[in-house]
Structure formats: structure tokens, C-alpha cells
Amino acid sequence: MAKNNPFIVIITAFLVQSLIFSFVKAAATNITTDQHALLAFKDHITYGPVNLLAKNWSTSSSVCTWIGVTCGVRHHRVTTLNISNFGLAGTIPPQLANLSFLQVLDITNNSFSGSLPDELAQLRRLKLVNFMFNSFHVEIPSWFGSLSKLQVLLLNNNNLVGTIPLSFGNLSSLRVLDLSYNQLSDSFPSIFFNIPSLQVIYLSYNSLSGGLPSDICNYLPNLKMLHLSSNMFDGPIPSTISKCQQLQMLSLSINNFTGYIPKEIGNMSMLTKLYLGINKLHGMVPSEIGNLCNLKILALQFLNLAGIVPNTIFNI
Numbered sequence: 001m002a003k004n005n006p007f008i009v010i011i012t013a014f015l016v017q018s019l020i021f022s023f024v025k026a027a028a029t030n031i032t033t034d035q036h037a038l039l040a041f042k043d044h045i046t047y048g049p050v051n052l053l054a055k056n057w058s059t060s061s062s063v064c065t066w067i068g069v070t071c072g073v074r075h076h077r078v079t080t081l082n083i084s085n086f087g088l089a090g091t092i093p094p095q096l097a098n099l100s101f102l103q104v105l106d107i108t109n110n111s112f113s114g115s116l117p118d119e120l121a122q123l124r125r126l127k128l129v130n131f132m133f134n135s136f137h138v139e140i141p142s143w144f145g146s147l148s149k150l151q152v153l154l155l156n157n158n159n160l161v162g163t164i165p166l167s168f169g170n171l172s173s174l175r176v177l178d179l180s181y182n183q184l185s186d187s188f189p190s191i192f193f194n195i196p197s198l199q200v201i202y203l204s205y206n207s208l209s210g211g212l213p214s215d216i217c218n219y220l221p222n223l224k225m226l227h228l229s230s231n232m233f234d235g236p237i238p239s240t241i242s243k244c245q246q247l248q249m250l251s252l253s254i255n256n257f258t259g260y261i262p263k264e265i266g267n268m269s270m271l272t273k274l275y276l277g278i279n280k281l282h283g284m285v286p287s288e289i290g291n292l293c294n295l296k297i298l299a300l301q302f303l304n305l306a307g308i309v310p311n312t313i314f315n316i
Helices: 006-043 049-056 094-098 118-122 142-146 166-170 190-194 239-243 263-267 287-291 311-315
Strands: 045-047 069-071 078-082 104-106 128-130 152-154 176-178 183-186 200-202 207-210 225-227 232-236 249-251 256-259 273-275 280-283 297-299
Touching: 006 045, 006 078, 006 094, 094 118, 118 142, 142 166, 166 190, 239 263, 263 287, 287 311
Parallel strands: 078 104, 104 128, 128 152, 152 176, 176 200, 183 207, 200 225, 207 232, 225 249, 232 256, 249 273, 256 280, 273 297
Antiparallel strands: 069 078
């Protein structure tokens, strides 16, 4: 049996030790980067009940043990920052963009305000962003369109102004979008047609106007929930809306839609909730509505409907 060359053994051991040291050093450096990013974030907190972060986010303990922080098993980097419902106030610093492994950013139900820094476009691993119920009284920044892995984007209840950025059309992985309860103005964004993965769209309680595109279902075949209530949409409800065969909830109430309730809605077998009230619709309730065997809620209040309620309604 051949003997091992002592020189080779020594060199191999040295290389292995060097690699381990380099890996440990790199990991320590990276988690230090995450620590600095979070400490910068803490410095931008202007109010927090009983100084929650001030007491918990301390250099005397590992970042991965800090409240609201989750680290990945493989790289030991921060992958989730969830400080929802902490009752915090402050601003978002650009240093937060240094959390390069971040996949979930949830700051729901706080009082954050100010701008949304362009540097956050660097967070390319983000899959979920939840900023709802804060006070970002700004235009929606176009950098959101750089987050190609984003699946869920919740920006509702923020008093956001302006229009929906064209860059949103680049969000090819997006499934859920909630922009409701803001001050957005525009027509129904055709850029959504570039995102066939969209399943849920909430645009309620804005100042959107114009007609509902007749080809919406051609481009959004996976749509399950469409909330457009409390806007200024007008024109007829397109009969082609029935092509959205996956649709479970359709909310068009409190708008200026005119014309008849399309009978083709009766072909939407998955529909469980249908809100059409407080519009300028007229005519009769189509008997085909009775075909909606899964329908649980039908809201037709304050319309200019005539005739009798079709007996088929009682099939629901």
C-alpha cells in the first residue's frame, strides 16, 4: 500500500483550514452587514412602545435572535424582517437594502412615513412586501418593478398618490396585488396584462376611472379576485368578464357602470361573491344568475333595476 506523502497531507490540511477560516470570516462579515443594516433601521425609529427594538436589537446578541428577524439555515443571513403590529413610527433608511438575502419584508400596521428609498430595488430576492396600514403619502416608486421574484405586494391604506408605475408590468411572478384605500388616479392599468400570474387584484377606494377592458380575461386567465369598488369606473360591464372562469369574487360596486347586468355572468361557475350595487345599471336581473350554484353573496342595492326577481335566483 502506497504511503501518503507528508507534504501533501500538510498542504491539504492547510488548505482545508484556510477554506474553513475564509468561510467563517465571510459569514461573519455578511451577518455583520445585516446587523449594521438593522441597526441603521433602528436609528430611524422615532417612536416605539417601551423601546421594544432598543432593548431587543442589541449587539450583545446574535442578529438571528432579534425580535422580528429570521435567518436562513444555509447562509445564516437575514431572510425575513417582520415587525408588523409593533406600533412603531419612523422612516425607512436606504441601508435596509443591504439585507441582500431578504425574502420577506413586513412592516404592516405601524406609522412609517417619508419616502421609499430607491436603494430598496437592490433587494432582488424579495418575494413578499407588506407595507399596508402605514403613512407613506408619496407616489409609488418605479423601483418595485425591479423585484422580479416578488409574488405578493401589499401597499393598501397608505394614502399613496399618483399613478401605478409602468414598471409594474415587469413583475412577472406577482400573484397578489393590493393597492386599495389610497389616492391613486388612472384608468385600469393595461400593464397588468403583462402579468398572467396575477390571481388577486385589489384597487378599491381610489380615484380610478374609465372603462373595464373587454379583453381583461384574455390576459389574466388566473384571476380569482377582482376588487374595483369605490372608484369612478364607467361604461358597460363587458360580457367577456365571464371568460375569467377562475374568478371567485367580483366587486364593482360604488362606481358609475351603466347598461345591463350581462347575462354571461351566469357562466362564472366559481363565483362566490358578486357586488354590483350603487352603480347606474338598469334593466332586469338576468335569470342566468341562478346558475351560480356557488354564490354566497349577491349585492344589487341602489340600482335602476326593473321587473320581477327571477325564480332562478332561488336556485342559489
